Amino acid sequence: MLDIKVDLKPHFQRRTTPYHPTEFGRLRSDHMFLMDYDEGNWHHPRIVPYGPLSLYPGAKILNYGQGIFEGQKAFRHDDGELYLFRADEHAQRLNQSAAKMCLPPLLENDQLQALETLLDIDRHCTPTQEDSCLYIRPLLFGNEDALGVNPSKSYLYCLFFSPSGSYYDHSKALRLFLTKKFHRAAPGGSGQAKAAGNYGGSLYALQRAHELGAFQVLYLDVNNQRIEETGASNHFHVNQRDGVILPRFTDTILESITARSIMSLEGRLGIAIQPESIGTDAFIADIKRKYIREAGVLGTAMVVGGVGEYVFDSGKVLSVGDGRVGPITQKIYTLLRNIQTGKEEAPEGWLKKVPRLL
Ligand code: PLP
Ligand code: COI
Numbered sequence: 001m002l003d004i005k006v007d008l009k010p011h012f013q014r015r016t017t018p019y020h021p022t023e024f025g026r027l028r029s030d031h032m033f034l035m036d037y038d039e040g041n042w043h044h045p046r047i048v049p050y051g052p053l054s055l056y057p058g059a060k061i062l063n064y065g066q067g068i069f070e071g072q073k074a075f076r077h078d079d080g081e082l083y084l085f086r087a088d089e090h091a092q093r094l095n096q097s098a099a100k101m102c103l104p105p106l107l108e109n110d111q112l113q114a115l116e117t118l119l120d121i122d123r124h125c126t127p128t129q130e131d132s133c134l135y136i137r138p139l140l141f142g143n144e145d146a147l148g149v150n151p152s153k154s155y156l157y158c159l160f161f162s163p164s165g166s167y168y169d170h171s172k173a174l175r176l177f178l179t180k181k182f183h184r185a186a187p188g189g190s191g192q193a194k195a196a197g198n199y200g201g202s203l204y205a206l207q208r209a210h211e212l213g214a215f216q217v218l219y220l221d222v223n224n225q226r227i228e229e230t231g232a233s234n235h236f237h238v239n240q241r242d243g244v245i246l247p248r249f250t251d252t253i254l255e256s257i258t259a260r261s262i263m264s265l266e267g268r269l270g271i272a273i274q275p276e277s278i279g280t281d282a283f284i285a286d287i288k289r290k291y292i293r294e295a296g297v298l299g300t301a302m303v304v305g306g307v308g309e310y311v312f313d314s315g316k317v318l319s320v321g322d323g324r325v326g327p328i329t330q331k332i333y334t335l336l337r338n339i340q341t342g343k344e345e346a347p348e349g350w351l352k353k354v355p356r357l358l
Contacts, residue, residue, distance in 0.1 A: 028162060031047050042106060059143045060143065072136045075133055091111040093255075097193035100193035120355065183222050184231060238293045240290075243274065244273040246274070263275075287310070306326055
């Protein structure tokens with residue numbers, strides 16, 4: 001059990017009116033959780049007003065990117081209570097990413113305690129409008145002021161919230177940039193972890209994607225043989241038998257908790273969902289001959305979205321199906337969102353009600 005010191009903003013400085021976020025990730029709740037690590041121990045767990053951190057310019061995270069993050073969500077249900085979606089899975093994955101980046105693990109129970117305590121304090125910051133959520137961002141990074149290229153001797157764990165709207169307009173099909181020139185992750189690298197550097201390294205190709213009118217980059221493996229994932233989500237398609245195909249997870253793909261959740265909803269959806277290794281050339285040929293009926297992206301922030309077009313390095317554009325958000329994509333989105341928001345029953349253990357401690 002953590003002994004969390006709580007130092008709150010005076011009431012008059014706290015949010016009193018409901019949030020109506022119009023975008024993802026811009027707004028903040030009133031407080032954040034911080035905890036330090038050095039000499040083999042986590043210590044000084046505290047909740048303080050959300051604000052800037054103090055870091056030395058020589059901090060490992062700033063110089064060598066030794067840091068990871070997670071992304072998860074909480075939703076207010078019609079009973080007025082706040083529910084976390086798959087919080088235990090996210091806590092586990094934080095430790096998997098931590099191991100990959102030589103960061104110290106943080107007990108899952110301690111992560112959950114920190115999260116529930118901060119959520120209870122800032123529960124009033126949860127938006128309720130259509131497509132909104134309280135987005136949760138845990139960070140863990142090396143903050144030692146030392147320039148040797150080796151793991152930091154000290155770390156900071158930080159947890160903060162963003163009252164968020166949708167990442168994009170779910171009614172519109174997205175265009176993805178399918179490129180053979182840019183790559184996200186190599187075998188044996190950190191692609192499977194939510195390492196900060198994976199995202200920094202993806203921005204250059206994302207810029208090109210935006211020039212081509214695309215929303216995200218759809219990355220291939222380094223040999224351009226297989227479809228992998230986008231810079232911020234997994235990717236799927238629907239084949240001519242109405243089966244959903246996800247890429248088989250490798251060490252160059254982040255194992256999405258959304259993807260795993262959807263796979264276990266197969267029965268309820270009445271759709272076969274399976275992972276496969278997806279050859280790039282076969283994928284493109286199957287889109288052209290309309291064997292691929294729909295495609296989409298999925299992840300915590302993205303939820304489930306339809307892909308209507310791919311644009312290639314040449315600038316040529318290829319439509320998928322009829323170019324709109326497909327019915328199977330829509331069905332998966334609706335079930336997932338209904339489960340998260342309490343409108344349909346959640347599988348055992350997926351939702352955790354945030355206890356009222358105050
Ligand atoms: N792949 C990448 C690169 C991501 O950043 C994300 C987002 O978290 C995902 C996949 C989807 O993972 P999850 O569903 O666990 O959020
Ligand atoms: C998430 O889906 O939670 C992510 O972390 C993706 C992106 C916003 C970086």
